[in-house]
Amino acid sequence: MKHIPIICTLLFGVAVLLFFGLAYPHHLHYQEQYQLFLFDSTYVWEIVKQPGGVADLLGRFCTQFYLFAWVGALIIALLLTAVQMLTFLALRQAQGPFAEGFYGLSFVPSFLLWFFLLDEHALLGGVWAVLITLLVLWPIIKMTKGWIRCTLLVVAILILYVLVGPVCFPIPVDSLWTGAHYYRYPRVFPWLLWAVALSIWVLVGIAFLIRRFPKHVSHLSPLASHLLTALVAVAMGTLVWKNSNFKAEKVMQYDFMATHQQWNRIIEAINKEKPNNQIGVTVQNLALAMHGVLLDQMFNYNQNGIAGLLPDVKEDATSPIPTAEAFYQLGMINVAQRTVFEAQEAILDFQKSGRCYKRLAQTNLINGQYEVARKYLSALQKTLFYRGWANETILLLGDEKAIAQHPEYGRLRQMAYQEEFYFSDHVTPEMLQSLYFSNTDNRLAYQYLVAYYLLTGDREGFNQFMSIKNEKDSI
Amino acid sequence: MDKKTMKRHISPYTLLLAAAVLLLSSCASHPDVPSSSKEAKCLPAIYPDYCDVTVPCNIAPLNFMLPADEYEACVARVTTPDGKQQIYGQGVKVQMPEQEWHDMLEASKGKSLKVEVWGKKDGEWLSFTPFEIRIAEEPIDDYLSYRLIEPSYVAWTFMEIAQRNLTTFEETQIFNNEITMNDRKIGQCINCHSYQNYKTDNMLFHVRLANSGTVIVNDGKVSRVNLKRDYTISSGVYPSWHPTAKLIAFSTDLTRQGFHTLNPNKIEVYDLASDLILYDVETDSVQVVSNDSTLLEVYPTWSPDGKYLYYCKSVPLPEEMHDKDIRTTYPKIQYNLYRRSFDVATHNFGDEELVYDAASQDKSATLPRISPDGHYLLFAQGQYGCFHIRHNDGDIVCMSLDQELPLTQAIDLTKANSEGRPDSYPSWSSNGHWIMVASRRDDGNFCRVYFSYFKNGKVEKAFMLPQEDPELNTFLLKSYNRPEFMVEPVKISVTEFSKVFDK
Numbered sequence: 001m002k003h004i005p006i007i008c009t010l011l012f013g014v015a016v017l018l019f020f021g022l023a024y025p026h027h028l029h030y031q032e033q034y035q036l037f038l039f040d041s042t043y044v045w046e047i048v049k050q051p052g053g054v055a056d057l058l059g060r061f062c063t064q065f066y067l068f069a070w071v072g073a074l075i076i077a078l079l080l081t082a083v084q085m086l087t088f089l090a091l092r093q094a095q096g097p098f099a100e101g102f103y104g105l106s107f108v109p110s111f112l113l114w115f116f117l118l119d120e121h122a123l124l125g126g127v128w129a130v131l132i133t134l135l136v137l138w139p140i141i142k143m144t145k146g147w148i149r150c151t152l153l154v155v156a157i158l159i160l161y162v163l164v165g166p167v168c169f170p171i172p173v174d175s176l177w178t179g180a181h182y183y184r185y186p187r188v189f190p191w192l193l194w195a196v197a198l199s200i201w202v203l204v205g206i207a208f209l210i211r212r213f214p215k216h217v218s219h220l221s222p223l224a225s226h227l228l229t230a231l232v233a234v235a236m237g238t239l240v241w242k243n244s245n246f247k248a249e250k251v252m253q254y255d256f257m258a259t260h261q262q263w264n265r266i267i268e269a270i271n272k273e274k275p276n277n278q279i280g281v282t283v284q285n286l287a288l289a290m291h292g293v294l295l296d297q298m299f300n301y302n303q304n305g306i307a308g309l310l311p312d313v314k315e316d317a318t319s320p321i322p323t324a325e326a327f328y329q330l331g332m333i334n335v336a337q338r339t340v341f342e343a344q345e346a347i348l349d350f351q352k353s354g355r356c357y358k359r360l361a362q363t364n365l366i367n368g369q370y371e372v373a374r375k376y377l378s379a380l381q382k383t384l385f386y387r388g389w390a391n392e393t394i395l396l397l398g399d400e401k402a403i404a405q406h407p408e409y410g411r412l413r414q415m416a417y418q419e420e421f422y423f424s425d426h427v428t429p430e431m432l433q434s435l436y437f438s439n440t441d442n443r444l445a446y447q448y449l450v451a452y453y454l455l456t457g458d459r460e461g462f463n464q465f466m467s468i469k470n471e472k473d474s475i
Numbered sequence: 476m477d478k479k480t481m482k483r484h485i486s487p488y489t490l491l492l493a494a495a496v497l498l499l500s501s502c503a504s505h506p507d508v509p510s511s512s513k514e515a516k517c518l519p520a521i522y523p524d525y526c527d528v529t530v531p532c533n534i535a536p537l538n539f540m541l542p543a544d545e546y547e548a549c550v551a552r553v554t555t556p557d558g559k560q561q562i563y564g565q566g567v568k569v570q571m572p573e574q575e576w577h578d579m580l581e582a583s584k585g586k587s588l589k590v591e592v593w594g595k596k597d598g599e600w601l602s603f604t605p606f607e608i609r610i611a612e613e614p615i616d617d618y619l620s621y622r623l624i625e626p627s628y629v630a631w632t633f634m635e636i637a638q639r640n641l642t643t644f645e646e647t648q649i650f651n652n653e654i655t656m657n658d659r660k661i662g663q664c665i666n667c668h669s670y671q672n673y674k675t676d677n678m679l680f681h682v683r684l685a686n687s688g689t690v691i692v693n694d695g696k697v698s699r700v701n702l703k704r705d706y707t708i709s710s711g712v713y714p715s716w717h718p719t720a721k722l723i724a725f726s727t728d729l730t731r732q733g734f735h736t737l738n739p740n741k742i743e744v745y746d747l748a749s750d751l752i753l754y755d756v757e758t759d760s761v762q763v764v765s766n767d768s769t770l771l772e773v774y775p776t777w778s779p780d781g782k783y784l785y786y787c788k789s790v791p792l793p794e795e796m797h798d799k800d801i802r803t804t805y806p807k808i809q810y811n812l813y814r815r816s817f818d819v820a821t822h823n824f825g826d827e828e829l830v831y832d833a834a835s836q837d838k839s840a841t842l843p844r845i846s847p848d849g850h851y852l853l854f855a856q857g858q859y860g861c862f863h864i865r866h867n868d869g870d871i872v873c874m875s876l877d878q879e880l881p882l883t884q885a886i887d888l889t890k891a892n893s894e895g896r897p898d899s900y901p902s903w904s905s906n907g908h909w910i911m912v913a914s915r916r917d918d919g920n921f922c923r924v925y926f927s928y929f930k931n932g933k934v935e936k937a938f939m940l941p942q943e944d945p946e947l948n949t950f951l952l953k954s955y956n957r958p959e960f961m962v963e964p965v966k967i968s969v970t971e972f973s974k975v976f977d978k
Binding site: 420 | 625627628629630631632633653662732733734735736737738739741743802805917918919920921949950952
């Protein structure tokens with residue numbers, strides 16, 4: 001019986017691990033792609049000098065591991081478990097020997113943090129802020145008493161504010177919370193994180209109060225204690241599950257598969273469940289085209305007109321990226337570059353993206369803009385997980401022969417535009433036509449162009465294209 | 476650990492640490508020159524290129540480096556005309572302490588510093604051909620302000636208007652687009668910082684989109700105004716303060732962008748319409764200067780005496796192109812330079828005079844700036860359009876105004892311009908001896924600031940704005956946009972500026 005609390009903690013940790021590893025892995029990939037953690041003193045200082053900077057830095061440091069979803073899930077599981085254990089230690093310190101009975105309540109802040117992290121814009125820095133606060137406050141509660149404790153608490157909170165931000169003392173002042181980097185939308189008040197911080201203070205406060213009550217009130221029977229733990233687990237577990245955004249997870253999965261050019265996996269996924277959102281349809285069409293079956297099979301799946309083929313670039317960080325992948329694979333290198341750049345600029349917390357930097361380096365390399373590519377590659381050399389790729393790629397700069405022989409860059413150079421074409425926000429059939437006639441081996445361009453006519457019902461345009469094509473073929 | 480024990484440990488430790496730091500720093504700053512080396516018989520490929528440049532007598536240290544992927548170490552010996560020498564070098568970088576550098580400048584005013592550079596490559600030291608840095612007697616303005624922004628297309632992220640002390644490396648923020656952005660989805664753009672007569676008590680910058688307005692400082696007092704009127708096509712865009720009166724000439728523009736699939740220029744910025752207005756700061760009134768709906772007027776600038784307003788105006792398109800889409804006509808849009816006399820008492824403008832006929836040479840001239848003595852005109856020139864900072868053929872042109880209008884004779888600016896990369900946004904220092912340009916010459920994408928010495932119609936080789944860490948120019952993924960000289964810093968803080976958005 002005495003091991004039940006530890007077993008509960010372990011079960012909780014495993015549940016978090018499995019949830020993020022199995023049910024929510026692409027949320028972690030999504031998070032990773034909207035930051036670029038640099039091992040660079042200027043970068044570190046720029047973060048640390050802000051209120052809450054230390055928590056933010058630790059959050060960003062851990063987020064880079066989200067590139068590998070299971071590692072990210074493990075990190076989250078460890079952090080949430082640590083928060084639960086420290087909450088319990090704080091409760092025990094406050095309440096005394098009878099705290100074990102209220103063990104279940106120590107899960108509340110961790111469950112709330114789990115709930116907080118369901119949102120793809122919630123940042124891990126918030127979790128670190130809670131954890132560091134507990135790490136500092138618990139020993140103060142443990143080792144001190146009376147006015148020394150009060151004084152130390154005040155001093156600790158002041159220091160903690162610098163290190164972790166307003167989580168350390170949850171006053172709901174909008175400007176304090178929106179100024180800290182707990183959430184990707186800087187003007188959004190992170191209510192859930194505030195609730196986490198508040199719950200810890202409230203629980204510890206109640207624990208102090210209960211201590212003064214007679215034993216029959218402050219001491220829960222083992223059965224009542226287990227029931228309380230079960231109640232917290234079921235209620236909060238349900239809350240977490242019900243609020244999980246599996247629809248977004250699906251969209252992020254398509255984006256992830258497109259990033260890693262997992263065309264077979266995409267086909268498997270769309271055959272299981274036909275995507276019905278813009279990103280899913282864009283990725284579906286790209287995968288079909290990469291397999292050379294877009295024109296044969298596109299109407300077996302949901303279509304969304306041009307918006308599902310090559311949608312206009314919108315001013316957000318998410319939707320342009322799969323479109324940019326299509327532009328890139330087509331050989332529309334300048335368009336891909338612009339689209340990726342716009343996506344990165346739209347990241348709301350002004351962070352950079354490893355994925356975008358990588359693509360910007362690639363597009364500049366293909367365009368022969370080696371010095372610009374070098375700048376992006378130099379930045380990527382300061383990262384943990386993009387360094388190897390950057391080191392390999394930097395050797396290609398200026399080496400025309402190696403680039404020509406490269407399976408991806410060589411092919412894309414051959415597929416690129418041969419004639420100048422001026423474009424604005426909308427992709428037009430003329431752009432695809434020009435691309436196709438630049439290199440008639442570009443089957444992707446051919447499929448996209450004909451798909452464009454099919455989706456718009458532009459029979460006249462199609463006939464014109466075919467007559468030009470036939471004319472050129474006959475020469 | 477008790478206090479005494481702590482003290483016992485701390486004191487020797489601190490002393491040791493301090494001594495080690497001192498020793499290390501002295502070694503790092505002043506190494507020995509290599510005892511033996513092989514002669515390379517060429518100038519060193521230092522970055523930035525400061526070989527044989529002429530620099531102001533008050534400029535910050537010209538720190539430089541050898542390429543890190545080719546060299547293991549770099550040592551430089553600087554010799555002043557009186558024979559004093561200092562040796563620098565740490566890794567591949569040469570970074571000189573500010574005080575020592577300024578002492579050397581002071582000792583070399585009107586003369587030259589001799590710089591000898593050694594580079595270690597594959598374990599062997601190479602000695603390069605020494606070069607000179609000529610120290611002009613004329614100083615450069617103490618401050619420079621610019622917008623730091625990614626070389627963007629349409630969207631943008633964090634941007635700031637910063638000011639840099641040119642005699643040191645101190646950079647501070649004038650304003651940023653984060654502090655007053657009340658809706659990040661809409662975004663906020665800050666731009667077009669501008670000063671009256673290089674001073675900062677009368678200045679302005681624009682804030683677009685979220686929480687928009689033009690922030691005007693009038694004798695040190697900050698206000699936010701809306702320059703849009705029913706009779707103007709937009710609010711004020713490109714500004715120019717009248718040198719003596721509280722008047723600002725603006726262009727009003729309907730600006731659009733397009734993109735190239737192949738052309739390395741990548742982006743085309745053009746105006747669908749543009750006019751000129753005059754804004755009276757004291758009365759908050761807007762007067763239309765010119766609004767020919769068939770032509771585009773842009774980039775106003777005052778002569779230093781305030782008696783002329785110079786500006787650019789497009790030439791009419793051939794008739795057969797009148798009904799064509801801008802995507803077809805944009806390479807045919809060319810601007811000439813004009814001026815109109817101005818009576819500051821009545822605010823009346825005289826007739827238009829053609830200053831420079833660029834179109835007759837199949838060119839387009841933009842961004843005119845008159846030298847403080849009124850004798851020279853700088854402008855940017857490319858084959859077409861109004862945004863040469865995105866045109867690889869964009870170059871700076873200088874012409875003497877002491878010739879008959881329209882001007883024809885240009886001064887040779889080969890040493891100030893780059894080959895095949897955009898050079899634009901020229902300006903004069905307040906003493907007229909330093910030309911500043913924004914240039915993408917380094918890599919074709921990221922703008923950097925370059926200065927050239929100018930005296931009696933002669934221009935010296937351009938040099939890049941020095942940085943404390945010379946590698947910053949390699950790693951900084953931002954462009955220096957709209958560099959403007961100032962003789963004093965902006966004294967209003969970011970927070971003070973932001974307060975006008977609370978009203």
